[in-house]
Amino acid sequence: MSTTETHHGLWVAYGTSGVVGSIRKDENGYTVTMAGADASAGTYPSMEIAKNALHSRMTPGSDWPQFREH
Numbered sequence: 001m002s003t004t005e006t007h008h009g010l011w012v013a014y015g016t017s018g019v020v021g022s023i024r025k026d027e028n029g030y031t032v033t034m035a036g037a038d039a040s041a042g043t044y045p046s047m048e049i050a051k052n053a054l055h056s057r058m059t060p061g062s063d064w065p066q067f068r069e070h
Contacts, residue, residue: 010046013054013065020058020065023050032057 009025017037021041030050032041034057041057044050055064 010070011067012038012070013067014052015058015065020062021054023047023067024066 011023012019013021013023018069019035021032021037024031024033025047027042029045030047031070032050033039034053034054036039042053044053051067058065
């Protein structure tokens with residue numbers, strides 16, 4: 001009998017004024033949720049695409065956020 005481990009990750013995105021959103025990895029992909037949102041902004045096939053999606057939902061002209069794994 002083999003055991004399969006599933007690793008789920010959470011990355012929090014920090015902008016100049018604090019937390020701007022998060023990315024959660026699960027079996028469906030990388031789900032972006034903006035800070036204060038009631039629902040996710042979508043699920044993406046890769047971390048890079050999810051990071052770009054999160055950044056595109058920030059205020060226009062915002063610097064690239066810092067992503068920290070939790």
